[in-house]
Amino acid sequence: MxxxxxxxxxxxxxxxxxxxxxxxxxxxxxxxxxxxxxxxxxxxxxxxxxxxxxxxxxxxxxxxxxxxxxxxxxxxxxxxSDVVNALLKNRSKKRLSRSALETLSIIAYRQPITKGEIEKIRGVGCDYAMKKLLGKELIKMKGKSEAIGRPMLYGTTDKFLEYFGIASLKDLPSPKEFKEEDLEDASTDTKEVVN
CATH class of the missing domain: 1.10.10.10 (Winged helix-like DNA-binding domain superfamily/Winged helix DNA-binding domain)
Structure with a gap:
């Protein structure tokens, strides 16, 4: 051959x-x-x-x-990306809701993590978001915690990496980068208000 x-x-x-x-x-x-x-x-x-x-x-x-x-x-x-965005706009059912994205980001950065810990961070229940993320195979159960009651631990999957187009979890932006972006956005907003 x-x-x-x-x-x-x-x-x-x-x-x-x-x-x-x-x-x-x-x-x-x-x-x-x-x-x-x-x-x-x-x-x-x-x-x-x-x-x-x-x-x-x-x-x-x-x-x-x-x-x-x-x-x-x-x-x-x-x-x-404009072509892809136009196509995906018509398939909005497949997009993640804000609550699902928040839940997914907590799991991505804190994994393995229990549902209780996620709810404590978010301050609200996350049953629906967890069900959606499990259904889309973006997260999976990764064992049981040693805590009382042995709650399930959750983590991201390879499908998560594929969904966001990254090679590994190391490619996720660091929390420091988020803070820098927030500061840049805030300074831009302030300049617009002043002008």
Missing amino acids: KDSDILGKIEAMVFISDEPLQVDEIIALVEELSEGTISLNEKETLNFIQKLKDKFNDESYSFELVQSGEGFCFMTKQNY
Whole structure:
């Protein structure tokens, strides 16, 4: 099998996959398709992925190959965000409510965390938001707390990373960055009032 054939197969796999495709899955599928005549290692597979990334970095494509969580997927390029936003605006049912976003951000930054701890931080119940987030598979149960009653602990999933287009939780903005943005927004608001 030629390199171009392997590239084409990897491209098709990533394209058709409904979730980010991991390197070990790609290796297994290529080897299965070649009926054992090809043996790829992780380094070779990552080289093929890099070639695909380079190919789709060309401005003639509206999408690119990116790492999301531990896998790879195609995503629309930033300069086509207006097209994506227009489409998603028509699918507002799939958007998260403010309460779901607040609950999700608490879970993302404090995980693993219990529902009681989330409610204590938010100051209100979060049953509905938790149900929505579990239904969308953005969070999952990650075990039980050692606290009295052994409440469930919750954390984010790989689907969470995919939903927000980040590779890992390390890519989340730090609370310090939020404070700096709030200060910038406040100073902008003050300037507008003064002018």
